Amino acid sequence: MLSTLIYRSRACEPMSADALDGLIRQARARNASLNVTGLLLFDGVHFVQLLEGPAQSVESLFDTIGRDARHKSVVRLLRDHGPFRRFEGDEMAMVDLRDLAVTQVASLILEKMKKQARLAVSDDRVIKILTWYALARDTSHIVEGEDAANWRFVADEGASSEPCLQPGQTYQFALQPIVEPARRAITSFEFLIRSQSGGSPEQLFASVPPAQRYRIDLESKAFAFRLASRLCLDDIKLSVNLLPMSLVADPSAVDLMLDQIAGCGLSPGQVIVEITEQEAIVNQRDFGAAIERLRRAGIGVAIDDFGAGFAGLSLLADFQPDKLKIDRKIIQNIHADGPRQAIVRAIVEACAALGITPVAEGVERVEEWCWLQAAGVERFQGYLFARPALNGVPAIHWPQRTPPH
Known part of the structure; x- marks a missing residue:
């Protein structure tokens, strides 16, 4: 061959x-x-x-x-x-x-x-x-990251806390930060839903009847907001994931979420709803109306796992989120992968033109982070910075330059 x-x-x-x-x-x-x-x-x-x-x-x-x-x-x-x-x-x-x-x-x-x-x-x-x-005689079409050997990642132990699972808690949440290393800042925490035993979202939703899937998706967010309140995360953005049709199946979905937020002493402007691309959007009109209600209430909107699921570009064009989270499958080994580099550069350029903040998900290698920085990405999420912590805030690893030899 x-x-x-x-x-x-x-x-x-x-x-x-x-x-x-x-x-x-x-x-x-x-x-x-x-x-x-x-x-x-x-x-x-x-x-x-x-x-x-x-x-x-x-x-x-x-x-x-x-x-x-x-x-x-x-x-x-x-x-x-x-x-x-x-x-x-x-x-x-x-x-x-x-x-x-x-x-x-x-x-x-x-x-x-x-x-x-x-x-x-x-x-x-x-x-x-x-x-x-x-x-292409000028090299503006080529992005090369800094040498990964120039950096080491050091844990900020002061950022960690003990898990605090409450009696009778139906769902658990694992917290993972989205960070801006250049400012050494946490821009938000994503609350990743887990089952009562700590299982993955896929395991959780597979264990419930399909007819209850969207109701559980909505109701579970109350536990996320209560956890945020207990952890005193009252000065940072909170990201929660929702299946697109959870906003459509229940016409009162946005009002329910606003009640959950208020009941925990939080503000709508503190919350970001990440729309996952794990299912197709059946009713575009009603979904669009729900997005409008979220925005009128002050809740931010992000597209999660962009590039890995349904309707990526059409969802971006129609609903223009505040944040766009680039899926880890595109980020993986991007420092050595030309097609992925071309795709991410195009995404970053489109986001800049639309006023959208891109976030790189699943960053695990220093080389990936170095290239993404050079390409204009400023916000990151992944094991390189912090692993998700069940019902608590994880320690964060921040980049530090290695001492000169």
Whole structure:
């Protein structure tokens, strides 16, 4: 099976013409032994390389390339399969962009391709990616995070508290903060619903009859607000999750929530309702009306798990939340994943244009946080900063620069 892979990286040191020639000679010899062909572009700072060959050989070679100390910030841009090779002959064609005018680039790439491949060039996604990077002489299209080794995360033990489960409490909640590390600030706590035994939301809702699902979803928020009151969280935002149809199934849903908030001595402006994308919105009109009532009451609105469920872009366009929480599946390993980087950059740009605050969910690695910061994300949630604490406030790990050696 013929596999295609494109990656981007940054040279660690300035590279002379002789050093580049030596690198190409080594690459050609190595690639020939693996039956891998392709194309290497270099602009003096960044490499963009296409590898094509047997799937196992391409993956093995990419692993080797990732460990090469001559470059860093290795980001996979594409992995695909195809019926034929686009390049052949030299085992690795080379285009030094420093020696070319912009008008020469596309034609030179085309000249190095096989005749068979040239016939489909207008519809070839691989060639479009290579040409786009080759023509983009400024590097504003490339985001690279700071070196993760420059940071360590230290727990703020003073932020922790003991769990306080009350007798007869039907539901439990695990608290996880959303933080803004640059200000060393907690912007809100998300109250993640758990069953009476501490089970996940999926386990909780699977254990109840479908007809009671939305009622339980609404009624459980009273326990979240009571917990917030007991923990004296009266000067911070509180986020609670709601299934979209919970706001539609009961016409009095918003009034019920306002009564719950007032009964615990909280204010509507302190509460953010996170609309989950785990189910489709059946009645757009009634859902929209419920969102309007929430906003008129002063309750904030966020879209949770954006990009992982139903109606992501249409929900964003129609209801324009205060906050947009980017799902962890998009965030995972984003520092090394070109498609995810392109998606998040587009989300951040759209949020800026719409006045929406983006939040990165599920951040677990320092490298992820470094890249997301560089891309313009300021608010984060995930194990890197704090694990959820059942019925209590968790200790938070804040980033600190490592001392210079």
